Structures are given as structure tokens and as C-alpha cells.
Amino acid sequence: MFGLIGNIKAVPGQRDALLAILLENAGRMPGCLAYVVAEDTADAEGIWITEVWDSAASHKASLSIAAVRDAIDRAKPIIAGFGQFIETRPRGGHGLAAIAPA
Template identity: 35%
Template sequence: MTFANVGTIDVQPGHRDDVVAILSRHNPQLAAAGCLSYEVGVDDEQPDTVFVAELWTSREAHDDSLQLESVKEAIAEAMPMLTGDMGGHRFEVAGSPLRD
């Protein structure tokens, strides 16, 4: 069943675009690991927040992706620019009007 991870990442003031650049860097390993969609967004009304919406083939595929060297490197690069505050929701997708 498809797994969704939708969240927010609070960043240090002035570092939103830096974190967006790191998170949106092309990474074909994610698709190979089971990532169906990985969207990074911003809202100018929340200048110190990055939004991420991910769809995965399974929760396990998402969890396993955290062991990829490219993912570990991206996390390490972004970490000094984060405040540590994160929010969001994780859930199994029950259905979609876009798929059978």
C-alpha cells in the first residue's frame, strides 16, 4: 500500500532556499528505493518553513531510504540550517481518484 509522509521543516532564518536546494537536488536513487513522488515547497507567509510531500511504495521503502548514502549526506548538509522543529503526518494512502 502506498505510504505518504507530509511534513514541515523549520529552518534557521535566511536558510530556507539553501535547504530547498539540498532537498530538491536530483537523486535517482530515491526512485530506485521506491519513492513515487518527492515534492519540496515554500510559502512566503512562512519564510522559515520548508514543506515536503512524499509518496512511497511502502513505509519500509521510506525507512530504508534513510540508509542511502546520498540521503545521509543531504541530511548532514542541511542539519546545521534546521531549528529541530518538524511537524507533519505519516499515513497509508487509502485511495485516490487518480488511480484505479
């Protein structure tokens, strides 16, 4: 499996709009096992995204899906910046228990 945990900062006052865009395609990306978008409770403009994919190749391929490209293009103007992005190797957990670790 392949995982990403990342932080995005919205332009002031645009977090809800950015959240809506980020959630549009959740669950409709081949190979995506989990995609969680959360508000940062300590930063009024911060968003955390946690993703689990069956492989890094599936994640990379998702970036060429037309709906994902469109969402990225619409999100760009309301993104103020990016914080940490960390790659992980998920080993299981609630919702992922049926996936055998590689």
C-alpha cells in the first residue's frame, strides 16, 4: 500500500469551498482505499488530507483523471500554500484490515 498525509492552507475565508472541491471525487478514484479530508482545529484555514492507495502507481494515475484535473484547476486559486506532505506505507487498521500487507 501507499499512503500520503498532507496539509493544505486555504486562502482566508475559502476553507469550506476548498473542502467541498477536495471531497467531490472521494471514493471514485480507482485504487483509492481511503481518502479523508479534515479541518485543522488549530488553524482556521488549514486542511489535512489522509490517503491510502493500493499502490503509488494508482495514486499517480489518479492525477490524470479528468475530474481530478478539473478539481485541481478549480482549487488552485483558493490554495494559499502547502504544509507537510509525508509518504507512508500503511500496514492495516480499521477499514483496511482486509488488505494484506505487502
